[in-house]
Amino acid sequence: MRIVIVSNRLPVSITKDKKNNNKFQKSAGGLVTSIGAYTEKMTELSYAWVGWPGINTTTKSEQEEITSSLETIHCYPVFLTEKEMDKFYLGFCNRTIWPLFHYFPTIASFEKEHYDIYKSVNLKFAKALNNIIDPKEDIVWVHDYHLMLLPDLIRQNFSDVPIGFFLHIPFPAYEVFQLLPSKWRIEILEGLLGADLIGFHTHEYTDNFLRATLRFLGLENHFGVINNKGRLTKVGTHPISIDYLKFNKTANSISVALKAGEIKNQFNNKKILFSVDRLDYTKGIINRLLGFEYFLDQYPDWRERITLIIVVVPSRTGVYHYQQMKKQIDETIGRINGKLSTVEWNPIVYKFGSLDFEDLAAFYSASDIMLVTPLRDGMNLVAKEYVASRVNKDGMLILSEMAGSAKELLEALIINPNSIEEIGEAIKTALDMPKDKEAQIIESMQNRISNHNVFRWVSDYLNELNKITLSQKQLESQ
Numbered sequence: 001m002r003i004v005i006v007s008n009r010l011p012v013s014i015t016k017d018k019k020n021n022n023k024f025q026k027s028a029g030g031l032v033t034s035i036g037a038y039t040e041k042m043t044e045l046s047y048a049w050v051g052w053p054g055i056n057t058t059t060k061s062e063q064e065e066i067t068s069s070l071e072t073i074h075c076y077p078v079f080l081t082e083k084e085m086d087k088f089y090l091g092f093c094n095r096t097i098w099p100l101f102h103y104f105p106t107i108a109s110f111e112k113e114h115y116d117i118y119k120s121v122n123l124k125f126a127k128a129l130n131n132i133i134d135p136k137e138d139i140v141w142v143h144d145y146h147l148m149l150l151p152d153l154i155r156q157n158f159s160d161v162p163i164g165f166f167l168h169i170p171f172p173a174y175e176v177f178q179l180l181p182s183k184w185r186i187e188i189l190e191g192l193l194g195a196d197l198i199g200f201h202t203h204e205y206t207d208n209f210l211r212a213t214l215r216f217l218g219l220e221n222h223f224g225v226i227n228n229k230g231r232l233t234k235v236g237t238h239p240i241s242i243d244y245l246k247f248n249k250t251a252n253s254i255s256v257a258l259k260a261g262e263i264k265n266q267f268n269n270k271k272i273l274f275s276v277d278r279l280d281y282t283k284g285i286i287n288r289l290l291g292f293e294y295f296l297d298q299y300p301d302w303r304e305r306i307t308l309i310i311v312v313v314p315s316r317t318g319v320y321h322y323q324q325m326k327k328q329i330d331e332t333i334g335r336i337n338g339k340l341s342t343v344e345w346n347p348i349v350y351k352f353g354s355l356d357f358e359d360l361a362a363f364y365s366a367s368d369i370m371l372v373t374p375l376r377d378g379m380n381l382v383a384k385e386y387v388a389s390r391v392n393k394d395g396m397l398i399l400s401e402m403a404g405s406a407k408e409l410l411e412a413l414i415i416n417p418n419s420i421e422e423i424g425e426a427i428k429t430a431l432d433m434p435k436d437k438e439a440q441i442i443e444s445m446q447n448r449i450s451n452h453n454v455f456r457w458v459s460d461y462l463n464e465l466n467k468i469t470l471s472q473k474q475l476e477s478q
């Protein structure tokens with residue numbers, strides 16, 4: 001058996017270095033982190049990963065060169081033109097679906113041309129897959145909101161191949177999904193129903209989807225199974241996870257311990273609050289900064305004794321709301337630091353860029369408190385990574401109730417990210433927490449994540465996919 005993973009973005013993105021040579025860089029985001037952790041260690045199954053290589057269409061010879069170098073790492077590129085990048089990726093994916101599914105309907109745009117190109121790019125992926133899928137050997141696993149029409153397009157060409165779909169972002173409540181024009185929302189639901197198994201992170205997203213299929217397509221479900229004209233689709237909750245041991249072991253390594261020590265020294269053993277996200281208006285970065293400011297205003301004794309280290313990874317820089325968010329973050333940090341800094345202390349230390357894996361692990365290790373405050377987030381793996389990295393079972397996680405991971409990490413200090421006061425008070429609670437209580441909380445969350453790690457997520461998902469394809473065969477043989 002081989003798994004054909006399909007996602008908009010490949011696990012590596014190609015960029016140009018100063019001499020205009022192609023440079024391979026690990027892609028950012030939860031999808032690549034989790035599936036990539038699995039493919040790195042894949043032993044029983046082989047795999048192919050199909051997706052966009054992160055670079056606009058180049059010359060034919062350059063495309064061939066990229067294709068052959070990617071093949072050595074099981075990757076098959078689907079090249080997008082500049083127009084497709086603009087209307088599909090920056091347009092329908094990131095100006096319509098992303099804001100809408102994250103409950104930002106007022107900034108969602110609804111442009112017919114964007115949707116038309118979304119359809120044609122999904123078709124382009126389906127055509128590329130015609131040359132890759134071997135229906136006798138393969139399982140196809142499509143990922144995320146960029147490719148919601150693809151399962152049905154694949155099904156039209158391969159009637160028997162097992163197809164899974166997983167949505168890495170929230171599936172919104174019926175009333176929000178309803179904001180999509182009726183033709184689009186029906187086509188999206190029908191597109192998804194080409195899959196044998198559709199997975200979501202939480203029961204809420206699963207329920208929202210089942211309600212949408214009932215209300216817009218008139219399809220009932222029986223224990224999560226929808227029978228659409230003789231074709232079965234199981235809809236289920238499969239919360240994604242991380243490679244727990246990788247984070248735990250790295251945090252325990254000598255090199256990371258040394259780096260973490262250096263970070264602590266650099267900040268004169270002050271308490272360290274840490275946060276790291278892709279730059280996104282869904283991540284609640286401004287409220288986090290204001291929450292920290294509130295804390296320093298309310299508890300001035302803590303000034304000069306605590307630092308917030310905030311890492312923001314550049315993302316979707318071609319979308320206006322992302323550019324605006326960057327500006328707002330820069331200004332807010334400038335204002336707070338301007339107001340509170342002393343000769344020896346800056347309350348906020350800010351890096352706009354990415355961290356390599358060891359550095360990330362060192363920051364997780366060095367931090368006393370992790371702040372994860374999204375306004376809405378499908379899962380949020382950073383929260384799980386921090387917990388896995390706490391080898392001494394100390395530290396504390398402040399986690400937004402709007403993140404999918406809050407459904408699992410119930411022991412964390414759960415806050416509403418719209419309340420600056422709740423964020424600020426949670427920082428105080430975390431600082432005052434007795435060590436034995438910290439240990440109890442971290443240990444309990446670690447047990448859960450180490451059991452439900454990314455490998456368990458994949459195997460549970462594939463078992464479920466296998467079960468539903470067997471039920472389909474039984475139904476057809478009746």
Ligand code: G6P
Nearest residue numbers: 009028029030031144168169316
């Ligand atoms: C989220 C999405 C992924 C996406 C990632 C990075 O995690 O669920 O599908 O790849 O963000 O975003 P980008 O637009 O750079 O691919």
